[in-house]
Amino acid sequence: MIFSKPVVAGVDFSPASAQVLRQAARIAVDEGVPLLAVHVVNFARLPHRPGGCPPTRCIDDAVHQARRLLAQMVESYAGGAMVRPIVLAGNPAEQLHRLVQREQAGLLVLSANHPKRPRKLGPVACRCVRTVPCDVLLLRDRKEERFQRVVACVDLSTTSESVIGRAIEASRSGAALDIVHVMYPPDRDVWGGMLDEDAEDFAEESREETRLALQRVTRGFLDELRPLSHQARILESAAPSVELTCHIGDTRADLVVLGTRSHSKLGACFLGTNAERLMHDAPVSVLAVRA
Numbered sequence: 001m002i003f004s005k006p007v008v009a010g011v012d013f014s015p016a017s018a019q020v021l022r023q024a025a026r027i028a029v030d031e032g033v034p035l036l037a038v039h040v041v042n043f044a045r046l047p048h049r050p051g052g053c054p055p056t057r058c059i060d061d062a063v064h065q066a067r068r069l070l071a072q073m074v075e076s077y078a079g080g081a082m083v084r085p086i087v088l089a090g091n092p093a094e095q096l097h098r099l100v101q102r103e104q105a106g107l108l109v110l111s112a113n114h115p116k117r118p119r120k121l122g123p124v125a126c127r128c129v130r131t132v133p134c135d136v137l138l139l140r141d142r143k144e145e146r147f148q149r150v151v152a153c154v155d156l157s158t159t160s161e162s163v164i165g166r167a168i169e170a171s172r173s174g175a176a177l178d179i180v181h182v183m184y185p186p187d188r189d190v191w192g193g194m195l196d197e198d199a200e201d202f203a204e205e206s207r208e209e210t211r212l213a214l215q216r217v218t219r220g221f222l223d224e225l226r227p228l229s230h231q232a233r234i235l236e237s238a239a240p241s242v243e244l245t246c247h248i249g250d251t252r253a254d255l256v257v258l259g260t261r262s263h264s265k266l267g268a269c270f271l272g273t274n275a276e277r278l279m280h281d282a283p284v285s286v287l288a289v290r291a
Contacts, residue, residue, distance in 0.1 A: 005106030016111035093127035112138035159259035
């Protein structure tokens with residue numbers, strides 16, 4: 001079992017919320033764990049008194065309405081799951097973070113899309129994927145209920161094994177699996193220029209070392225990979241996130257699995273990794289696996 005702890009579905013009542021709740025319920029049922037369907041009433045969107053907080057009655061009315069709408073969504077889209085609907089009030093990202101910690105959740109499922117810019121990562125999703133202490137599944141618009149092709153992005157660090165494990169679990173419903181590592185071209189210098197012919201042996205040695213390292217990372221999963229349609233490949237690029245985005249498009253993948261590290265609020269402000277660029281650029285759903 002990959003997810004042995006509760007699954008949390010963040011619901012904001014947007015059109016994408018039905019897909020979030022349906023996917024989270026399917027995962028919870030498959031794993032035999034509870035589902036927490038959560039909506040956070042955002043104070044920033046409520047009418048405020050000049051210079052003050054929203055009136056208490058306004059907050060109470062919003063919470064009451066949210067409970068009613070959430071109950072309707074759970075009934076419509078979360079059939080078969082053990083669901084606990086929860087309505088909170090405050091900053092959505094902060095409230096979801098606290099809930100994940102309190103409930104010791106194993107997975108948070110959110111819509112990836114920005115409410116005004118559909119192809120960009122939304123602000124709540126962006127904050128949560130940086131800070132919450134569990135895996136985060138960011139869903140983009142999908143037609144199929146289950147994933148058809150999964151790309152596992154590995155950097156050959158210790159996190160790679162967790163990434164491969166999650167990707168295998170996502171592929172067991174019949175999806176094809178690509179395990180991909182992107183290395184800097186060993187025949188180019190730091191400015192991108194070609195090295196001289198004397199460096200050819202070094203380039204080949206580097207490629208061979210990377211190939212062996214990828215074999216070592218996947219060695220512990222041979223039995224689990226055997227029944228799956230899968231391949232492991234090494235790409236070369238000075239811009240890994242761009243190369244991976246192109247690979248995702250070329251292979252028509254619909255889920256990317258990658259490793260991330262949680263950050264403090266301050267550290268999150270300065271996060272600028274290949275993983276985050278890929279989460280913003282990839283036109284498909286992303287499962288961010290915690291180190």
